[in-house]
Amino acid sequence: MFVSFADELPANFSKYQTHYAFKCDHAEKCAAAFDKYMNTPEVKAMNLEVDLYALEHQGWNEATHQVSYYYKDANEYAMAGNFYSTSKAGLTFRNTMNKLGAEIIMSSMTRHIAANVSDNPGSELVTVNWDMNVSNPVEFLPLWIELSKSTEKYDWNADGCGVQQHILGNNGNGITHNVWCVFSSPQAALSFLDNYIATPEFAEYSTKVGDHRTFLRSHMSFLLKEYNPD
Structure with missing residues (x-):
């Protein structure tokens, strides 16, 4: 979806x-x-x-x-x-x-501007986040959407990924957007990180997106407690 x-x-x-x-x-x-x-x-x-x-x-x-x-x-x-x-x-x-x-x-404070979520997602135990400065969102977003769709065929793909636009707050030096991906386990997250960067789809994306965004930092988060999931 x-x-x-x-x-x-x-x-x-x-x-x-x-x-x-x-x-x-x-x-x-x-x-x-x-x-x-x-x-x-x-x-x-x-x-x-x-x-x-x-x-x-x-x-x-x-x-x-x-x-x-x-x-x-x-x-x-x-x-x-x-x-x-x-x-x-x-x-x-x-x-x-x-x-x-x-x-x-x-x-x-952020707002969702895109998401690609599995029809049968697992639990969202682990989230990997990439923070970036996007200089041209109009060019960046279609390229990210294309990449996200192209990796759906891989069995190591995330249960869901999305893009958030930062609109308020002290979110770090120059962050305008972040990409998140969720996984059912740390092992699944590491499998994704091992594989996605070596795909031809990511290589093509990196070549096209280089002029439109600058990667700043990344981190992983583990879900301790969720309230009212839907």
């Missing part, structure tokens, strides 16, 4: 995403504090799709974990942000994280 921002995204797909990468030296306690917040009656009633990740192989800062919210529209984003900022539950969560010494390192 292939969708792009110019088309209608699937009903269960988020349009906007907010990401909070943070440093926490007491991982279990930070996760428990967030779980308590997510299970307050008001937050549960919102049925927000949220993921908690552990970050790996991202040596550019001290962030150890990330929380990502997935919003289907602007109304859902506004509702969640208002409750977090004004409620007693939000204040309690922030105070707990401060006492644990947790520190937000990066905060950003």
Whole structure:
């Protein structure tokens, strides 16, 4: 199944995403504090799709974990942000994280502009992200779509990949877009990384896309807890 921002995204797909990468030296306690917040009656009633990740192989800062919210529209984003900022539950969560010494390192907002998702995806245990500066999105996006479609035939292909445009936040030096791919296991992710870069499709893509984007950095994240997946 292939969708792009110019088309209608699937009903269960988020349009906007907010990401909070943070440093926490007491991982279990930070996760428990967030779980308590997510299970307050008001937050549960919102049925927000949220993921908690552990970050790996991202040596550019001290962030150890990330929380990502997935919003289907602007109304859902506004509702969640208002409750977090004004409620007693939000204040309690922030105070707990401060006492644990947790520190937000990066905060950003993105929107999906393209995605290629398997009709029968596995669990999204592992995500690989590539951050880049795209100087010409009009030229870049069709080339990425072509590459994504061309690798569907390989048995090591990802369960899903997509492109997000960065629209707000301190997301690093010059990042405008990121590409993500999800996998059911670390082994599947490494198999993809072993193989895709050696394909003729990627070689052709690299030749064509070189003038339109600059690769900046990459990392892997492991899903620790998901709330309201759809």
